Amino acid sequence: MSQLPATMQAVVMHAPEDYRLEERPVPTPAGDELLIQVEAVGVCASDLKAYAGAAKFWGDENRDRWVEPGIIPGHEITGTVVQGSDEILAHHGVSVGDRIVVEQIVPCGECMYCQRGWYWMCAPHDMFGFKHYHGGMAEYMIVPKLARAHRISKDIAPQHAAYAEPLSCSMHAVERAELEFDDVVVIAGAGPIGLGAIIGAAHKNPKLVIALDFDDEKLELAKKCGADLTLNPSKVDIYEEIRGLTGGYGADVYIECTGHPSAVPQGLNLLRKLGRFVEYSVFKENVSVDWSIISDDKELDVRGAHLGPHTWPAAIKIIEKGDLPLDEICTHQFGLADFQKALDSVADSAGASVKVSILPGR
Template sequence: MRTCELTDVSEFTLVDRDLPTIGPDEVLVRIDRVGICGSDLHYYQHGENGGNIVEFPHVLGHEAAGTVVEVGDGVSRVGPDDRVAIEPGLPCGECEYCVGDGTYHLCEDMEYMSSPPVEGALTEYVAWPAEYLYALPDSVSLREGALAEPLSVAMHACQRGGVSEGDSVLVTGGGPIGQLVSEVAMARGAETVVLTDVVPEKLELAESRGVDHAVDVTESDPVETIREHVDERGVDVVLESSGFGGAIETTTEAVKRGGTVVFVGIPLEPEFPTDIVETIGQEYDLKGSFRFSNTYPAAIEGIETGRFDVDSIVTFESSFEDTQAAFDRAAEPEEVKGVIRVSDEL
């Protein structure tokens, strides 16, 4: 099979590898679509992400969907020719987080596709446990199935923020996660959603997808926009999806007293500038949002019913042979989401 290896910083090499063999509870999946995630770009550009360091060669890609070609003897969940989305995290199944209610994403022994040393989906075939495969309805494309992963990130972030009917919400960052976080917030009943960014194309996309106010922070103060057009006290929930220092500083300025701030985007500089006394006095809830758990069925159903439109965040799709050019393009500010077409299935 063909595999796209990251062989150095900013260098992909297409190589031949043997097909993986499957165990009794595993499935061999022919990979069809792989989304390019921000973490993939960090690994590509810097050789590390969030403290995880690549040992070359390495295979990236964890937003994946494909077609089942073989199943192990113990598998009944899916069968040959089924189209499936792949949940990329494999928890240990035994620790307190794994046996807890909806907390397996916090497993300290989690093996996550494409996060070193676990290799990813930029390859023609992947062996994966059947437990973490989800059959796609006929109306859901393989590209949409691959994007169930970032949609799941957005769903978990909004759950962490407790976004509910009538809330006002600020989303900082108009990348793929910010776009999807906004959509999930609206689907959960948020009355007003404000999204900020510095790239006109991303702001235009957010407006076309239904946000109430798309604010270019190079031209307008988002806090003033909120006070003038939403609520002079601030918003109920802030979902920080960019990882940029300026946006992080805005979070506690924009949220109302007793409101909630959720940090989703991974910053390059981890320091959080905040006034502890103010945080106490204003009684902000400051939360992190890390990956997801138990979201795939609802994500796929939401795509099928039209509740979530993941396809419209895709700004380009590239062939497997053009993976390196695709990653370079995905790093351009105006691009939102790139997808690699590993095979030519629809």
């Protein structure tokens, strides 16, 4: 193994809207830790919301700040294992030289949720790049024993490998929907999460997968990911179109992947009675709806979805098989020095980016 450098470049969070590129020591792994050389880290909308201020992100000004000053952000991570004891390599089922992706959360293993197998809802809820554990916006990072690592092929581009994180999240949202073969499924939003939900839903073979977005180019991409029908709400009456396709009843399933408050009542109104609503997004502001639609009018099942538990192997398989147009999804890559451009690209809702990534080696 070649000698590692003494220092590395890393993006460090100091305060909301105060992220800085700094020189940091390359971390030395303890006996129960892996050291990876980061190849790519995706930039998520939650990274952007955390950049704006974590308390605002979580909607509670009295809650402890979720992003700690001094933390290196980034939770959509892929990299090559460069150091680790025999014991920790065996624990994670990897070898030095393997490329891995790591799940976002580092579960404690001790709380009620972890003990019952619900590790993705871990009570302390420590995640890479937010609290306690440094993330992937650096040349090297530590992967602790409690983390969950998965091998992924080196034959694919690093930014494609890092897409395993949002894809696993999308597929969990699809699992929460419990799709059936006769379902008409509406997916709102054709961004990174929505596109993943589209291919996840398409793999379940329901009757119809319908994608909604205001961007026609993203709708074309949705077709390549498996959407049977795409609708632009600014150009057609989506309520009339979907009622026409369902005998006047409405969709069976609606999966919300936009993060825009208007998409919530839209979904409630598009669903048939006894339909299923799955919410994946994190909202910047509170959302108000007429709850009588959920209860008295339609008796809907409303389900949340968080992270990507148990879906990583399937997400990795989809990526490795080439089932997704990843060159068109992973549109923008930046070096660490251009991290601000990466954040700004995610913030630019009118821009051309779909999935933005940082490649520390660039």
